[in-house]
Structures are given as structure tokens and as C-alpha cells.
Amino acid sequence: MDDLSAAVASAPAVRAPPELTIVVPTFNERDNIRPLLGLIAKALKGDSYEVVFVDDDSQDGTLQELQSVARSDPAVRYIHRIGRRGLSSAVVEGMLSSSAPYLAVIDADLQHDETLLPDMLAVLRGGKADVVVGSRYVEGGGMGEWDASRQFISRTATRIAKLIIRAELTDPMSGFFMLTREAFAGAMRNLSGQGYKILLDIFASHSSTLRLRELPYEFRTRQHGESKLDALVTWEYLMLVADKLFGRLIPVRFLMFLIVGGLGVFVHFGVLTLLLKGLNADFQASTIIATISAMTFNFFLNNLLTYRDRRLKGIWRITKGLFSFYVVCSLGAVANVGVATALFDRDYVWWGAGLAGVLVGSVWNYAATSLFTWRQKK
Ligand code: GDD
Ligand code: MN
Numbered sequence: 001m002d003d004l005s006a007a008v009a010s011a012p013a014v015r016a017p018p019e020l021t022i023v024v025p026t027f028n029e030r031d032n033i034r035p036l037l038g039l040i041a042k043a044l045k046g047d048s049y050e051v052v053f054v055d056d057d058s059q060d061g062t063l064q065e066l067q068s069v070a071r072s073d074p075a076v077r078y079i080h081r082i083g084r085r086g087l088s089s090a091v092v093e094g095m096l097s098s099s100a101p102y103l104a105v106i107d108a109d110l111q112h113d114e115t116l117l118p119d120m121l122a123v124l125r126g127g128k129a130d131v132v133v134g135s136r137y138v139e140g141g142g143m144g145e146w147d148a149s150r151q152f153i154s155r156t157a158t159r160i161a162k163l164i165i166r167a168e169l170t171d172p173m174s175g176f177f178m179l180t181r182e183a184f185a186g187a188m189r190n191l192s193g194q195g196y197k198i199l200l201d202i203f204a205s206h207s208s209t210l211r212l213r214e215l216p217y218e219f220r221t222r223q224h225g226e227s228k229l230d231a232l233v234t235w236e237y238l239m240l241v242a243d244k245l246f247g248r249l250i251p252v253r254f255l256m257f258l259i260v261g262g263l264g265v266f267v268h269f270g271v272l273t274l275l276l277k278g279l280n281a282d283f284q285a286s287t288i289i290a291t292i293s294a295m296t297f298n299f300f301l302n303n304l305l306t307y308r309d310r311r312l313k314g315i316w317r318i319t320k321g322l323f324s325f326y327v328v329c330s331l332g333a334v335a336n337v338g339v340a341t342a343l344f345d346r347d348y349v350w351w352g353a354g355l356a357g358v359l360v361g362s363v364w365n366y367a368a369t370s371l372f373t374w375r376q377k378k
Pocket of ligand 1: 024025026027028029054055056085086087090106107108109111173174175176196197226227228229
């Protein structure tokens with residue numbers, strides 16, 4: 001035996017590698033970190049686990065808190081992401097950073113019932129399920145203090161989820177679950193990673209049917225900090241569903257861009273009607289104003305929805321973006337008119353020529369604005 005292997009052989013095992021990695025996405029959760037760790041420790045005493053926080057550059061002191069606990073507790077790690085946002089993608093990164101055979105996700109805000117963790121682990125160890133989900137909708141579970149409208153939204157979203165998954169999940173919106181490494185590995189390359197609904201994403205992305213167990217829990221009320229769910233989360237959810245439904249045929253972002261463009265047509269004609277009929281304005285001038293209004297409308301809507309993840313913020317970046325959008329779309333209009341006229345001159349039916357023009361213009365606008373207006377950060 002050489003020196004090195006002798007040293008390795010005689011070194012004491014400082015700590016066993018964890019059997020379970022618990023991924024906790026955080027965004028401004030400073031006051032929840034320590035209480036959560038305390039509760040998990042109490043629930044899982046005797047089990048070997050680690051906790052991996054994935055934080056998207058919180059500015060409320062969460063990171064200082066994470067660093068301080070990670071320095072004193074070897075079972076705690078964290079990933080600090082900069083310039084990124086997203087619950088699902090955070091969870092995916094946390095899971096990818098782990099080598100444990102079992103992986104769990106739990107919210108940082110103490111709304112999920114951590115006392116379920118040992119039961120979840122027991123089910124997976126038993127080998128009869130690939131995923132164990134904490135559900136609010138099976139017998140014994142509950143919504144906690146959600147008001148009627150949020151309950152309605154959640155139930156509707158659950159119905160929509162049936163479009164993309166076959167599994168009998170009662171609570172596909174749940175952000176509280178545990179799964180085997182193999183189950184995660186089977187889905188990880190196809191994940192959409194968009195938005196909030198990582199469990200749904202995993203089920204929709206897995207090549208085979210996952211064996212499922214659901215355990216009831218009661219959703220708790222948040223004590224510290226606030227929810228990060230805003231109105232646009234609904235939007236991101238619909239995008240995830242659309243991506244899973246026909247993302248293979250046509251990129252959802254392009255589809256989105258087309259829909260926004262379609263709405264722009266209405267803005268164009270609205271403004272045109274107003275100026276012509278309401279103010280008796282000159283046709284050419286009205287058309288110019290209508291065109292600029294529609295482009296401006298499209299820019300802001302795309303910035304809010306289509307490019308939500310690369311959203312331009314701040315007056316300077318928005319102004320710059322808006323002008324590059326004007327330039328690109330004007331060139332798109334030239335291409336549109338050029339193609340349509342050329343085809344029309346070759347005796348194509350008028351609407352066919354028109355449609356071809358619109359398509360060429362849209363593809364150009366989409367490609368060029370994604371390069372110039374909403375350029376991906378390096
Ligand atoms: N890293 C990261 N990045 N974490 C985030 C982000 C983000 O962009 N947005 C939210 N989080 C973290 C929060 O800090 C919290 O720990 C957890 O994700 C859930 O966020 P909340 O804002 O508290 O969500 P909620 O309470 O409205 O919804 C929760 O319950 C639903 C019902 O079960 C989430 O867990 C949902 O996924 C779940 O569907
Ligand atoms: Mn919450």
C-alpha cells in the first residue's frame with residue numbers, strides 16, 4: 001500500500017454522505033431559514049440528509065443568513081444564482097447539485113408540513129413508488145387559509161394540468177414532494193423549467209409513467225415574508241402547459257410573439273378608426289400614428305409576457321429596447337410588403353400573398369428582436 005492509499009484507508013469517515021437531499025428554493029426568506037432548519041432537524045432526526053438552498057440573489061439578508069448557517073452546519077449548502085429568477089429552475093439546479101439517492105423539495109416559508117418528510121422517505125425506501133407528493137386534496141389534507149378566489153384558481157389550474165399528464169395526481173400544483181434520483185434523471189433533460197410548477201413539469205417530461213403516492217397535508221399560513229406569486233404566475237403556468245402540448249411543433253415563445261402581434265392589429269385598427277372617424281384626420285397621418293401605437297403596444301406586451309424572463313427594466317434600457325423594436329419591425333414591414341407584392345404580381349391569390357408577407361415579416365421580427373431588443377445576457 002502506498003502512502004496515499006494508506007492515509008485514505010486510515011482516515012476516519014467524518015460524516016456519511018446524505019441519503020436525502022432537501023432542496024429549498026428561496027427568494028427573500030431571511031426569517032424563515034433557521035426555523036425551517038430547526039423543524040426539519042426535528043422531523044428527520046436519525047436520518048441522514050442535507051439541505052440545499054437555492055437563492056436567486058435575495059436582497060433582504062437571506063444570503064448572509066445562509067452563509068452563516070452553512071458555515072456552522074455541514075448538512076447545509078446553498079447555491080447563489082445571480083441574474084436569474086424562477087422557482088422551477090432553482091429546484092432543478094438544487095437537484096442537479098446533489099448525489100443523494102432521494103431528493104425532496106419544500107418551500108422555505110414553513111407552509112409545507114415538514115413532519116411528512118420521514119413518511120415520504122419511508123415510502124421511497126419501500127421501493128413501491130418513484131414519487132411521493134404532499135397533497136392538499138386527498139382525504140386529510142387541506143388548503144389552509146386560502147380565500148375562495150385562490151382556491152378556485154388552484155382548482156382550475158389542476159384541471160388544465162390534466163391536458164399534459166396522465167398520472168392521477170390530485171395536487172399537481174404541489175411544490176412539496178420527494179422522488180428517487182432515477183425518477184428525476186428520467187425527466188431532467190426534457191424539463192421545461194419554466195415558472196412555478198416543477199412537479200407538473202417532471203411528470204409531463206418523464207418518458208415513462210412514474211409510480212405515484214400521495215400523502216395528505218394541511219397547507220399552513222405564512223408567518224414571515226410574503227408570497228412571490230403574482231398575476232403573471234398564471235401566465236407562466238399556461239406557457240408551461242402550452243410548451244408541453246405543442247412545444248415540439250412550434251416554440252411557445254414564437255407563438256406568443258404571434259399572438260401579441262395579432263393583438264397589435266386590433267390596436268392598429270382601433271387607433272385608425274378613432275383618428276379617421278372620430279377626428280376626421282388625414283389617412284396617411286392616421287396610419288402612421290396607428291402603426292407606431294401598435295408597435296409600442298406590442299413592445300410593452302412582449303416585454304411583459306413573451307420575454308418575461310429577459311424583461312427590460314429601467315427607463316434607459318426600455319427606451320433603447322423600444323427604439324430597436326421600432327427599427328426591426330419597420331424592416332419587417334418592408335419585407336412583408338415586398339414579399340406580398342412580389343407574390344401578388346406572380347398571380348398568387350391576394351390572401352395567400354398577404355399571408356406569406358405577414359409570415360416572413362413575423363419571422364424576421366421575432367428573430368431580429370430576440371437578437372437585438374431582448375438579447376440574452378452573457
Ligand atoms: N430561488 C427562487 N427563485 N425561489 C423562489 C422564487 C424564485 O424566483 N420564487 C419563489 N421562490 C421560493 C420562495 O422563497 C418560497 O420558498 C417558495 O419558492 C414558494 O414561494 P411562495 O411565493 O411562498 O409560493 P406560494 O406559497 O404562493 O405557493 C407555494 O405553494 C403552492 C401550492 O402547493 C409553492 O410551493 C407552489 O409551488 C405550490 O404550488
Ligand atoms: Mn408560500
